[in-house]
Amino acid sequence: MFEKVEKKLKSLLRETIESYLQDVPAAEIPRPESQAHKASPTAAIDLAADLSLDIPKEKEFGDLSCTVALKLSRPLRRSPQAIAQALVDRLRPALTGDPDASGWIRAVEVKGPGFINFFLADPALRDLLRDVAAEGREFGHCAEKGRGKALIEFVSANPTGPLSVAHARQAAVGDSLANILAGRGYEVVREYYLNDEGNQIRILGRSILLRYEELQGQAVDFPPDHYQGQYIVDLARELLEDQVRRGKIEKLDLPQKEDFFMEFGVERILAVIRQELEDFGVRFDSWFSQKALTKAGKIEKALDFLKEKEFLYEAESALWFRSTAFGDDKDRVVRKSDGSYTYLAPDIAYHQDKFRRGFGLLINLWGPDHHGYIPRMKAAVRAMGQDAEALQVIIVQLATLFRQGEPVPMSTRKGQYVTLREVLSEVGLDAARYFFLMRKTDSHLDFDLELAKQQTPENPVYYVQYAHARIAGILAHAPQQAASADLTRLIEEEERDLMRAIFSFPYVLEICSRQLDPNNLTTYLQALAAAFHRFYDRHKVLTQDETLAQARLFLIRAVMTVLANGLRIMGVSAPDRM
């Protein structure tokens, strides 16, 4: 419904603006020297082309609102009110003349400094409820597919230990964002970049080996930069207690041993990570191995590609990428003087590979420590001949855990950090996933473990879920539900508020997808739940009035669908009973 109305209004508005612009005599469009570019009629036409409709926060301002008159004011050098009024005068006949639009729009008004506000007609809201009933789980998705292939890469933690809270937030955001984009017409792939070779992995292998030898009674000197966690000891013990493997290990020389422990470690820890993600409700479509990338010779090929374009040069016996040519503040080494690659080299190859696989939009979720890495990666993207905008890096800020008002210490030394597993078992899946989305992704998040655990009204997760459960409760009490209902019985203000909230759902998802942040969804669902609780408090659904009861049942089932769809996007359950 939102899309249908929006599309129709936009095209009517566009036609109206174009005819209006033709009638404004060119002489009336002066161009001050200072702002010649801004004041050109072309700018006005551009504005008309990408005009947008918003849903105002106050319902007195209508159900859809357009700011185009305010934006046309400067290029046309006319007052926004005058433009808005002229547009509305031209729009009215078009609206009433259009069979769709005349059924959907009850009124158009010019308000405030020059807003054009549209009010939905009641039949449109009733159509909306029928749409929700018909579309069910699909409601909120947009009809238009074909926005292209998007690859969203997230978590991508080195397989050297269990996932931390930082990864948990990335997992929650990435998975929900993927859900949103998939619903908004993108073909989405969730990918985990598996750093399964290199220094850290070698250290992992050696760490297990050293613990293994230690358990055998040898005196070992365990270096501080090796992995200190208890899980390393557990893995070593597992090998020691396995007679067959133990026998095998005995026959290996040292390099072979290191390889063996390395592969064993990666395999086992990866299995742990996969399980943690699965328990967190996150499933990846693709696991991209760096080892495989290297083996296929893609790093050399990527560097050859850059060399051909003369974006690489040798200096100080290292190989440099001329990233300054693409906006970076200094050039970067891709191959060190000792012949090994820096981290940038496989990353360039990896991103080139993403484009080669046909993805037009690459979304990377990175930790805040990678902030400085963005310009050089964008430079690499441009060097590949791609638009820098094709790569969108989202910095997922850390979450600080609080327990009874005190921050939980998160020392990464000695391998002690709060794990995803710990958060999950302490507060549960629903609260964990919801809380990680409550703040804007790129800002810090205070995660109150006590609050998340509480099953009280202060906890927003339960507030939203409770609305769903209440509806389920009513439906369970309802004798039987007629297939159709007389929706003209819905005349109360609280009922209209609910319909208006439902109407906004696709719009909110669209905003989320534009901003690449699922955060708005939590705010929206809390507002929708609030609208329902208010309705519930004032009106009884199962009344003696049979047809009214049926109409209200139809309405609350639509609300339940939207709540369930929203929660599903966030990976949070929608319980029928609480």
Place this chain on the structure above:
RNA sequence: GUCCCCGUAGCUCAGUUGGAUAGAGCAUCUGCCUUCUAAGCAGAGGGUCGCGUGUUCGAAUCACGCCGGGGACACCA
């Protein structure tokens, strides 16, 4: 030192990319269960949007300068 992010109610944060009277939740106070779940609802108080200057019809939002907090600045990954 250079660059990036942040500063909004007592606390934690929204604010639809420059729009309408700056909003939620928590905390505090006051009411509401004979009715489909009170894990709920209604109401009250609480603001110099860090400070200043500028840009314009219009600024929490943009520019510049301060003040305060956080972070990044490797031939590490």
